Amino acid sequence: MKTLRDAVSVLGLTLLAAGYAASQAAAFDGTVADYSARVDSPAVQRLSLLFFLVLVALALVRDRPTPSDPS
Numbered sequence: 333m334k335t336l337r338d339a340v341s342v343l344g345l346t347l348l349a350a351g352y353a354a355s356q357a358a359a360f361d362g363t364v365a366d367y368s369a370r371v372d373s374p375a376v377q378r379l380s381l382l383f384f385l386v387l388v389a390l391a392l393v394r395d396r397p398t399p400s401d402p403s
Contacts, residue, residue: 333395338388347383 351371358367370376
């Protein structure tokens with residue numbers, strides 16, 4: 333479960349960094365209106381909702397206790 337949580341964390345960080353880089357590129361190119369129209373699409377909204385629901389599900393799932401060392 334920890335590996336899955338780490339993978340989702342890396343995915344979230346990557347999505348945030350890519351979104352920030354894309355918004356900065358649009359600002360420098362002067363295409364902010366076009367970028368905001370592309371980001372405000374139903375596909376991006378569904379992806380955001382799916383990512384949020386995955387985060388909530390991972391927050392509710394508990395880790396299994398690891399067996400203690402017999403020594």
